[in-house]
Structure formats: structure tokens, C-alpha cells
Amino acid sequence: MSFDPILADIRFGCGLSPAIAPPDSAAALLAQLRAPDAIAAAFPVETFPQFRQRMVERARQTKIRRNNRGTPQAEAARKAARRLNQVARKDAMAWLAHHMLRRTHTQNPFRERLAFFWGDHFTARGKQGIIWRGTSPYVESAIRPNMTGSFADLLIAAVTHPLMLHYLDQWNSYGPASPAALRSRRPRGLNENLAREVLELHTLGVDGPYSQDDVRQLAELFTGMTMQVQVGFKFDKHMAEPGAEMVLGKQYGGTDNPHIRDVQAVLRDLSVHPATAAHVARKLAVHFVSDVPDPDLVAAMIRRWRETDGDLGTVYAAMLDHPGAWDMSRPNVKQPVDFIGSACRALAIPPDALTPPDEKALQQRLFDPMALMGQIWERPEGPDGWAEADSDWITPQGVAARLQWAVSAPQLLMPQLPDPRDFVISALGMRAPRAVQFAAAAAETRPDGVGIVLASPAFQRA
Amino acid sequence: MTLTRRRFLTRSALLGCSAAASPLITPMAFASAPWDNRLVVIILRGGMDGLAVVRPYGDPDFAGLRGDYAPGATEGPADLDGYFALHPSLRPLMPMWQAGHLGFVHAVSTPYRDKRSHFDGQDLLEAGTGSLGDGRDGWLNRLLQTVPGAEAETAYAIGRDTMAVLSGPAPVSSWAPDSDLALSPQAMRLAELVMSEDPAFAAALAQAYDLAGSDGDAVETAPEMMGGMSENMIRTQASGTEGMARFAAERLRGDARIAAFSLNGWDTHNMQARGLARALGTLSQTLLTLQDGLGGPVWKKTTVIAMTEFGRTARINGTGGTDHGTAGAMVMAGGALRGGRVIADWPGLAQADLYQNRDLRPTRDMRAHAAWVMRGLFGLDRATLERKVFPDLDMGADPGLLL
Numbered sequence: 001m002s003f004d005p006i007l008a009d010i011r012f013g014c015g016l017s018p019a020i021a022p023p024d025s026a027a028a029l030l031a032q033l034r035a036p037d038a039i040a041a042a043f044p045v046e047t048f049p050q051f052r053q054r055m056v057e058r059a060r061q062t063k064i065r066r067n068n069r070g071t072p073q074a075e076a077a078r079k080a081a082r083r084l085n086q087v088a089r090k091d092a093m094a095w096l097a098h099h100m101l102r103r104t105h106t107q108n109p110f111r112e113r114l115a116f117f118w119g120d121h122f123t124a125r126g127k128q129g130i131i132w133r134g135t136s137p138y139v140e141s142a143i144r145p146n147m148t149g150s151f152a153d154l155l156i157a158a159v160t161h162p163l164m165l166h167y168l169d170q171w172n173s174y175g176p177a178s179p180a181a182l183r184s185r186r187p188r189g190l191n192e193n194l195a196r197e198v199l200e201l202h203t204l205g206v207d208g209p210y211s212q213d214d215v216r217q218l219a220e221l222f223t224g225m226t227m228q229v230q231v232g233f234k235f236d237k238h239m240a241e242p243g244a245e246m247v248l249g250k251q252y253g254g255t256d257n258p259h260i261r262d263v264q265a266v267l268r269d270l271s272v273h274p275a276t277a278a279h280v281a282r283k284l285a286v287h288f289v290s291d292v293p294d295p296d297l298v299a300a301m302i303r304r305w306r307e308t309d310g311d312l313g314t315v316y317a318a319m320l321d322h323p324g325a326w327d328m329s330r331p332n333v334k335q336p337v338d339f340i341g342s343a344c345r346a347l348a349i350p351p352d353a354l355t356p357p358d359e360k361a362l363q364q365r366l367f368d369p370m371a372l373m374g375q376i377w378e379r380p381e382g383p384d385g386w387a388e389a390d391s392d393w394i395t396p397q398g399v400a401a402r403l404q405w406a407v408s409a410p411q412l413l414m415p416q417l418p419d420p421r422d423f424v425i426s427a428l429g430m431r432a433p434r435a436v437q438f439a440a441a442a443a444e445t446r447p448d449g450v451g452i453v454l455a456s457p458a459f460q461r462a
Numbered sequence: 463m464t465l466t467r468r469r470f471l472t473r474s475a476l477l478g479c480s481a482a483a484s485p486l487i488t489p490m491a492f493a494s495a496p497w498d499n500r501l502v503v504i505i506l507r508g509g510m511d512g513l514a515v516v517r518p519y520g521d522p523d524f525a526g527l528r529g530d531y532a533p534g535a536t537e538g539p540a541d542l543d544g545y546f547a548l549h550p551s552l553r554p555l556m557p558m559w560q561a562g563h564l565g566f567v568h569a570v571s572t573p574y575r576d577k578r579s580h581f582d583g584q585d586l587l588e589a590g591t592g593s594l595g596d597g598r599d600g601w602l603n604r605l606l607q608t609v610p611g612a613e614a615e616t617a618y619a620i621g622r623d624t625m626a627v628l629s630g631p632a633p634v635s636s637w638a639p640d641s642d643l644a645l646s647p648q649a650m651r652l653a654e655l656v657m658s659e660d661p662a663f664a665a666a667l668a669q670a671y672d673l674a675g676s677d678g679d680a681v682e683t684a685p686e687m688m689g690g691m692s693e694n695m696i697r698t699q700a701s702g703t704e705g706m707a708r709f710a711a712e713r714l715r716g717d718a719r720i721a722a723f724s725l726n727g728w729d730t731h732n733m734q735a736r737g738l739a740r741a742l743g744t745l746s747q748t749l750l751t752l753q754d755g756l757g758g759p760v761w762k763k764t765t766v767i768a769m770t771e772f773g774r775t776a777r778i779n780g781t782g783g784t785d786h787g788t789a790g791a792m793v794m795a796g797g798a799l800r801g802g803r804v805i806a807d808w809p810g811l812a813q814a815d816l817y818q819n820r821d822l823r824p825t826r827d828m829r830a831h832a833a834w835v836m837r838g839l840f841g842l843d844r845a846t847l848e849r850k851v852f853p854d855l856d857m858g859a860d861p862g863l864l865l
Binding site: 169172173174176181187188189190191192193196200206211212333372381382384387390391392394395396397398399400403404407408433435436438439442443444445448451452455456457458460461 | 507508576577578579580581582623624629635636637638643644645646648649652653655656657658659660662663666667669670671673674726729731732778779780781783785786818
């Protein structure tokens with residue numbers, strides 16, 4: 001078991017492409033992460049600061065409406081606000097198409113896979129109004145630029161991001177003895193949601209060495225972090241609980257001047273905690289290699305994490321350099337986003353198939369089928385994101401939806417489908433199973449032949 | 463369920479005629495149910511706030527924690543028994559309550575304590591074990607393992623969520639009523655061929671094919687297939703909880719005896735008046751749909767248990783919501799139920815009565831109530847329930863949940 005270009009493209013990239021050669025070494029795969037992010041420019045997704053301007057405008061219209069009740073001006077503002085929501089919904093659908101086009105045409109597919117992995121590890125989403133559409137901009141701004149440096153930087157970028165503060169209720173959490181809580185007429189208090197998920201999901205893991213007291217103390221330490229539509233992230237010291245907090249036996253804060261530096265300090269310590277190294281390194285191996293990764297592979301990644309204080313680029317290198325990364329005995333099943341993305345890449349669907357975006361067509365070709373496969377785009381049920389276990393995806397309705405998409409969607413995306421007898425080799429490489437080669441040739445129509453190849457376990461596993 | 467290739471080919475060949483969509487003529491529809499009674503388990507994911515749903519307005523400390531929630535005759539909370547009142551959003555269920563087909567168990571929990579994680583809490587609730595890591599089967603699956611004659615058709619996991627409560631070695635069926643399969647017979651045969659070497663895919667496809675023909679939105683017939691592909695073929699059906707409840711009722715009227723699905727939206731950290739009303743509206747609609755779909759005679763044999771991973775904090779938090787807590791309430795319904803009661807060994811809400819000074823104190827393991835229901839419905843002996851289905855459970859005294 002050692003580096004193999006085809007497996008590299010399938011397992012760590014977005015699948016084989018008829019137009020783009022697979023990487024010829026682990027070094028080449030890693031070099032993808034240092035290359036300029038040209039594909040992001042070709043198929044843009046709005047940054048969060050840009051996206052926030054939509055929230056600002058929405059708030060402005062709401063204010064106009066509130067201040068002019070019963071007037072034509074209020075009615076115009078109501079319509080304008082609704083229009084803003086519609087445009088955001090339409091644009092979010094276009095961003096989904098751009099994610100798929102990035103996967104289809106990128107020279108650096110490992111970057112796309114990592115952006116999805118980390119966006120999922122740090123799941124955040126809007127809960128009401130226009131911010132409902134903010135997930136892709138969050139990933140574009142907080143995750144994508146921070147995937148190869150230290151985990152601390154990524155952790156801080158994600159946990160302090162306005163969308164995360166909104167999603168896990170931090171924006172509205174007040175230190176019980178903070179000046180803002182004491183002078184407020186409304187009851188103001190602590191919300192421990194973000195603190196709990198940072199320990200349980202983002203860093204130590206649920207089996208990690210923390211207690212309810214640590215959750216509570218971390219929640220108190222987090223007070224002060226908030227988000228405002230007009231400015232985005234804000235540290236409001238009036239919301240911060242006075243005094244020091246003890247998290248995992250170490251004291252933070254406690255100066256007269258609460259500061260975001262205290263939050264950053266605890267996150268930096270959490271990022272290098274051995275339990276964090278074990279939890280997150282293992283999750284990487286499970287996501288990219290197998291539900292039951294070689295323990296020695298995981299151990300090598302943990303070791304590298306601890307040697308480098310969580311330098312992610314070198315942790316990826318430790319994974320790719322280990323023979324366990326190339327083990328084919330228990331391959332993963334692709335998640336729906338990876339399945340559809342790799343199908344688009346195998347077909348090399350042209351950009352205009354998904355642009356200019358016809359919202360309804362995109363919904364029918366991408367969003368709805370993914371939902372039936374079990375993945376409602378950017379709407380996982382909870383902050384733990386999407387399931388890693390293959391058994392969560394290989395269900396009757398999941399397999400039915402994949403098969404249905406495979407035989408019906410490609411022809412809507414491409415004017416001319418490839419000959420299935422050629423496609424089976426370009427999509428699966430020279431080791432396409434004989435049964436799949438037979439089926440590709442035996443299909444009655446091109447769409448059926450292409451669909452059967454895509455639906456084969458050989459294509460659906462990585 | 464394993465479907466032999468031969469059977470699969472038979473069924474594929476039938477696809478060309480529209481009658482193939484009917485489950486009645488397929489060789490899969492054999493009646494085999496081990497008992498006549500029905501059980502529906504609903505997992506309320508997110509942590510339902512039992513104190514807001516079944517409100518102990520008779521407790522002198524309740525108003526201090528939650529405000530003045532005096533019941534009203536026609537609006538606001540509905541009085542249940544002079545001590546507890548029902549959340550206004552469940553008022554549509556009052557006829558069910560009055561008929562004795564709706565009941566509640568209060569101040570109960572799983573054995574899960576203190577970390578208050580949704581995911582661990584749900585894992586433990588569905589595993590039915592005393593602590594995490596004691597195995598990955600769900601308790602409904604272990605129930606099926608004890609029953610000779612249980613087929614995959616006996617139990618259904620419904621909807622897009624994974625139902626860990628039903629997973630395990632005993633075969634079960636699962637289906638999202640909004641899935642569909644529309645393929646030519648040849649494509650279906652080839653799909654079966656390419657998946658045949660991969661047992662997980664092969665089993666899932668076989669089951670999907672079986673279900674797609676019987677969930678009300680028929681498998682497309684061959685002539686339509688030849689007419690070219692339409693956008694319709696990849697379009698989803700309207701999803702939703704009502705579809706799940708309808709599908710559950712339909713299967714339970716047939717050979718199925720157990721159905722499980724989940725209702726989400728209970729994690730009300732923020733401004734919970736709004737979110738909770740929405741979630742309860744869905745719960746109410748689901749129970750009414752089940753009652754309606756099952757119809758009188760089958761409803762009479764049915765018990766519905768709705769349970770959640772934990773309750774929420776006794777106090778309202780700083781953002782008009784509640785945080786993860788410990789004990790909560792369990793909702794029960796069905797014509798087999800001796801309802802019209804709130805069963806509770808009420809622990810009180812005074813500061814000193816709260817668990818860890820913050821949560822409603824658990825007074826009993828809710829697995830005991832589920833076990834007593836299964837004992838009544840399925841005639842399982844106590845040793846099986848206490849050792850196999852819910853390991854290390856002490857069922858305690860019979861709460862007399864069923865008629």
C-alpha cells in the first residue's frame with residue numbers, strides 16, 4: 001500500500017476527470033494547497049463581509065417599515081425586504097452550483113475536499129432571516145483561507161465568526177454579573193451552547209477530559225463575544241463576566257479589562273490539547289480514508305499534530321505519507337456532495353450547464369436530489385454536521401436517490417453524454433470492475449449506461 | 463432483508479405493467495406479524511422542554527420559574543388535572559386526552575447525566591443502555607431480536623433521519639416516503655448487477671425497490687421511461703412529517719407492528735415561545751394523522767411513545783429560552799393506552815429540589831415506562847426486558863399504562 005495517483009484523485013480529490021491528470025505524488029497532492037486559488041475566482045462565492053451588507057440592507061428596510069407603519073413607504077420597504085430574501089436564496093443556489101463547478105474543473109481538488117471537511121467540522125448556519133443563506137460566505141471567509149496553517153488559527157476564525165456566534169447563541173450570552181446584564185431591565189444571562197460545542201465537537205471531543213464546570217467557565221469566558229449586523233464580530237466588554245475563569249485547570253482573564261485575547265488564549269490552549277489532537281486527527285482519517293482507519297495511521301497523525309502544535313499542512317502530510325492512507329480494504333462511501341461533485345467531474349460538465357443559474361433547475365438537479373440522498377445542503381441537523389459512518393448514507397432511500405439521480409440528471413447537465421464504454425474507464429480508471437464494464441456496454445441507452453457507472457459501488461466508494 | 467437475484471428479476475420483469483406498483487401481487491407481501499398490537503416510537507430530537515409542554519402550574523414554585531401560566535377554558539394552557547396544564551399548541555389533542563387516548567409521564571429521563579450533549583443523549587436514548595459505549599444496537603432492534611417470526615417488514619424506520627433505535631442485527635425496513643425509483647427494467651437489472659458484489663449497496667437497493675412500489679407514489683412504468691427523461695424524475699415529493707405519519711399508519715395497518723421516526727426542532731435555547739409552538743404543532747398534527755390513518759380498530763391496538771434525550775433547565779435563560787437539562791416529559795398516545803393521566807412522582811421545583819440546582823430532577827428511568835408498554839403490548843417477560851432489551855434496567859412497579 002503506497003501512493004497511487006488514481007486512488008489519490010478519488011480519495012483525496014474530487015474523483016477522476018477526463019480533462020485533468022491526477023497528482024503523481026503525495027508532494028504534488030500537498031502542493032495543490034499552496035497553489036493560487038484560481039478556481040475560487042473562476043466560480044466565485046461571496047465573502048462574509050460582502051454577504052453582511054445584505055443583512056445591513058435588510059435591517060435598514062425593516063427599520064423604515066417600523067418607523068412608517070401604515071404608509072406606502074412601509075409597504076415599499078416590506079417588498080424590498082422580501083426581494084432581498086429572494087435574491088439571497090437565488091444566490092445561495094448559485095453558490096451550490098459554483099461549489100460543484102469548482103469540484104468539476106479545479107486543478108487542486110484536495111482544497112475543495114478540505115474546505116468541505118472543515119466547514120462541516122465547524123458547522124454553522126443561519127437560523128432566521130437573510131443570514132439563513134450565510135453558510136457558504138462563512139466557509140469562504142473563515143475556513144478556506146485557514147486550512148493549511150495552525151489549527152489554532154482555524155479554530156479561532158471559526159469560533160469567533162459572526163455566523164457561529166449567531167448559530168450557537170453566543171451573540172446573546174451575557175455574563176450574569178456583567179455591567180450590561182446588571183443594568184438591563186430584561187433578564188440577561190449566560191448561554192452555554194457555543195462553549196459546550198467547542199469542547200465537545202470542535203476540540204476535545206465528547207469523551208474528552210472536561211466537566212460541566214469547564215463548560216460553564218468557558219461560557220463565562222466567552223461572554224463579550226457578540227455579533228452586530230452593522231459591524232459583524234464585536235467584543236463588547238460590557239457583556240463580559242467580570243473575574244477570572246478556570247478552564248481545564250488553567251486560569252484565564254481576570255484583568256479589569258476583559259478582552260478577546262482571553263478567548264483566543266483558551267482556544268490556542270485547546271487547539272494543542274492531546275485530546276484535541278486525538279479527536280480531530282482521527283476524524284480526518286475517518287473522513288478521508290475509512291470508517292475504521294488503520295490505528296497506526298491515526299497514531300502517526302496524532303503524533304505529528306503534537307510535534308507541530310497542530311500544524312495542519314504537516315498533519316495532512318503525515319496522513320498521505322502513511323501506507324494506511326492507501327488501504328483499499330474498507331473504503332468510504334462518498335457523501336452526497338462528493339458523489340454529485342465527482343460525477344460532475346467525471347462528466348466534465350461544462351460551466352454553462354449550471355450557469356447562468358436558473359434557480360429552479362438547480363434545485364431540481366442538485367439541491368432536491370441531495371436532500372433525498374440524506375444531505376440537505378448546508379442544513380445538517382445539528383452542530384455535529386454530517387455523519388461520517390457509511391451506514392448513514394447507504395440506506396434504501398439514499399441508494400434509490402443516488403441511482404435515480406445518476407440515470408436522469410447527467411443528460412440534463414450535458415448536451416451529449418459520453419459513450420458508456422469509454423466513460424466506465426475514464427470515471428473508474430483501468431481497474432473498473434468487469435461487472436461495471438459489462439453493464440455499461442449492456443445498457444439500452446447512453447443515459448442508463450452512464451448512470452449505471454455512476455451508481456456502481458466502485459464509483460460511490462472512495 | 464435479502465432479496466434473491468431471482469426474485470429481483472421476477473419483480474423487474476413485472477415493472478412493464480402498471481400493476482407492478484401494487485404490493486399485493488408481489489411475492490414480498492406475506493403476512494407474518496408476530497403479534498397484533500402496534501407500537502410507534504417517536505424520537506423528539508433536540509431536548510423537549512417538558513416543563514413548558516406539561517406545565518405543573520399547581521407547583522408553588524412554577525410561576526416563579528416560568529411566569530404565570532394559569533390555564534384558560536378556551537385559550538392559553540389547557541388544564542389537565544388541576545395540577546398540570548397542557549401547552550396551548552397541544553390544544554387540538556384535548557379530545558384525545560378526554561377520550562383517554564393521550565397521557566404523559568413527567569419528571570423522567572434516560573440514565574444520561576451531566577454532560578448534556580444532544581448527540582450522546584440521543585445515542586443513549588436510542589441504545590436503551592445504562593451508559594454510553596455499551597453497544598451500538600437500538601433497543602427496538604434488540605426487542606425484535608427476541609421475537610421469533612419477526613421479519614424486516616415487522617418494523618419500519620421512517621424518514622430521512624437515521625433511526626439508531628431500530629438499528630442492529632435484526633432486519634428492519636426503512637424508507638423515506640418521498641423517495642422514488644423510476645428506471646427501465648433493463649437499467650434496474652444492471653444496477654442490481656453492479657451492486658451485487660457489495661452487500662450494503664445490494665441490500666439497500668433491494669429494499670428500496672420493494673418500497674418504491676408500495677409507498678403511494680408508484681414506480682414509473684416502462685413506456686413513460688422510453689419517452690425521455692423529464693425533470694420530474696429527479697424531483698422530490700413534498701416531504702414532511704405528515705407524510706411520515708401517513709406512511710407509518712399505512713404500514714401498521716398491514717404487516718408492520720413497529721414504526722419509528724423522529725420529529726426535530728426541540729432545541730429551544732432562544733426565544734422559545736415561538737420555536738416550541740412550531741414543534742408542538744407538528745407533534746400534534748403527527749398524532750392526529752396517526753389516529754386518523756390507523757382508523758378505529760387498529761388505533762385501538764396502538765400505543766405511541768414520544769421521548770426526548772433530556773429536558774431543559776428549570777429556569778428561563780438570558781435569551782428567553784432554556785438550556786440543556788435533565789428530566790423531562792414523555793408523551794404517550796393511542797387507543798391501547800389508559801390515558802387521561804399525567805403520571806409523575808413530582809419532585810418539586812423549589813431550589814433545593816432541582817437537580818444540580820438547575821434542572822427538573824429525574825424521578826424514574828423512562829426506559830421503565832417503555833418496557834412496561836412493551837410488556838403489555840407484546841407479552842414479553844420481565845427478564846427479557848430487563849436484561850436483553852434494556853440491559854440492567856429495574857422496571858420497578860407497573861405504572862398501569864395500558865388498558
